[in-house]
Amino acid sequence: MNRLGLTMGEEAYEHALRSDDTREFELLDRTWTQLSGVVGGEYNYATGLFASSLPYDGVHSMLEMGCGCGVAAVLGALAGVPRVTALDINPAAVRTAQLNAERHGVADRVTALVSDLFSAVPEDTAYDLIFWNSPFIQVPADHALDSDLAYHFFDPGYTMHERFLREARRRLTPAGRLFLGFSFAMGSGDRLHDAAAAAGLDVRIHVQESFAAAPEELGTSPVYREHAGDDARVHIDFTLLELVR
Numbered sequence: 001m002n003r004l005g006l007t008m009g010e011e012a013y014e015h016a017l018r019s020d021d022t023r024e025f026e027l028l029d030r031t032w033t034q035l036s037g038v039v040g041g042e043y044n045y046a047t048g049l050f051a052s053s054l055p056y057d058g059v060h061s062m063l064e065m066g067c068g069c070g071v072a073a074v075l076g077a078l079a080g081v082p083r084v085t086a087l088d089i090n091p092a093a094v095r096t097a098q099l100n101a102e103r104h105g106v107a108d109r110v111t112a113l114v115s116d117l118f119s120a121v122p123e124d125t126a127y128d129l130i131f132w133n134s135p136f137i138q139v140p141a142d143h144a145l146d147s148d149l150a151y152h153f154f155d156p157g158y159t160m161h162e163r164f165l166r167e168a169r170r171r172l173t174p175a176g177r178l179f180l181g182f183s184f185a186m187g188s189g190d191r192l193h194d195a196a197a198a199a200g201l202d203v204r205i206h207v208q209e210s211f212a213a214a215p216e217e218l219g220t221s222p223v224y225r226e227h228a229g230d231d232a233r234v235h236i237d238f239t240l241l242e243l244v245r
């Protein structure tokens, strides 16, 4: 397990529980709704990076897994994708994605559904583009996710990543492409590579951005100091991966 990711994830989860209210946030020159019970605005750097880096051109059908506020789903629809499906296990996220599709004039192209991974979509439906900004913080397999907000951050035993990659591969059209929003600094890269290999997928970096922070900027935990590099800074990446058949 990744101690840096675990520490950052636990602190972010506690912050999300404390500041859980309905609000708006600005991202990519647009205003977005975020209902209570959904995480979004404070983590919008990665959301914006991933959603604005996906290849929407020529895509006829797109699925955003774990849509949260639905930023990628709405952006895809605005870029001209005619059939967009936005799924989330969190009902408040699904409602938020619907509201944002309405707010940005693409409700006719975006269908938002409550779903545990692919459970709500028919087995034979395939997509040209599948994307998940995943909850890449690994926690022990017996760790109970005790609120809808916890699903934003944590994957017990990485079993959701394993299931997602296995099932997503089957749901791609022949030319379909599969992307995962990830962080090697915070996620479990080895487990992800194993899960991809088991699903018959190669892991390639599509887009990566990194920043460095002094440990005390991140928090008071000694874990931040332990993860500082030779330059005395902690290096964090946000990486959009393509999983290639």
Ligand SMILES: C[S@@+](CC[C@H](N)C(=O)[O-])C[C@H]1O[C@@H](n2cnc3c(N)ncnc32)[C@H](O)[C@@H]1O
Pocket (backbone or CB within 6 Å): 039, 040, 046, 047, 065, 066, 067, 068, 069, 070, 071, 087, 088, 089, 090, 093, 115, 116, 117, 118, 133, 134, 135, 136, 148, 151, 152, 153, 160
């Ligand atoms: C890191 S958040 C990404 C949210 C949003 N797409 C974004 O980019 O800001 C992960 C999302 O996956 C959802 N999620 C976690 N487990 C899921 C599952 N088994 N099925 C569907 N959605 C899930 C969470 O509720 C959360 O909205």
